[in-house]
Amino acid sequence: MAPAKAGFAPGAVDAAMVELTTLPHLELRGLMTVGRLTTDPGEARGTFAGLRELAERCRSPWPELGPELSMGMSDDFEVAIEEGATIVRVGRALFGERPDHEHGPGHGHGPGDEHRH
Numbered sequence: 001m002a003p004a005k006a007g008f009a010p011g012a013v014d015a016a017m018v019e020l021t022t023l024p025h026l027e028l029r030g031l032m033t034v035g036r037l038t039t040d041p042g043e044a045r046g047t048f049a050g051l052r053e054l055a056e057r058c059r060s061p062w063p064e065l066g067p068e069l070s071m072g073m074s075d076d077f078e079v080a081i082e083e084g085a086t087i088v089r090v091g092r093a094l095f096g097e098r099p100d101h102e103h104g105p106g107h108g109h110g111p112g113d114e115h116r117h
């Protein structure tokens with residue numbers, strides 16, 4: 001099982017932006033979130049709306065924050081698009097479930113290996 005991924009809590013974004021916007025080799029293209037893992041895609045709507053609102057608020061003091069909103073996956077991308085997503089992750093919807101990790105590290109299925117579709 002891959003390690004959990006983490007980012008910033010919404011309340012910590014302002015402090016992070018102060019530092020991130022000073023890094024000369026970093027291009028801030030936007031914000032990203034993952035909706036709640038649930039069988040009802042509508043339950044993720046609040047998370048997606050919250051990210052859109054956070055991005056709108058952050059773009060005033062930090063215009064270098066890009067326009068992208070990466071949110072929504074195969075089970076909830078329609079709701080994410082309704083809330084302003086510009087990038088969705090729908091690999092499973094296109095390619096099906098990933099195979100079990102029978103082969104171990106080094107075969108493209110280990111922790112840290114990104115699967116971009």
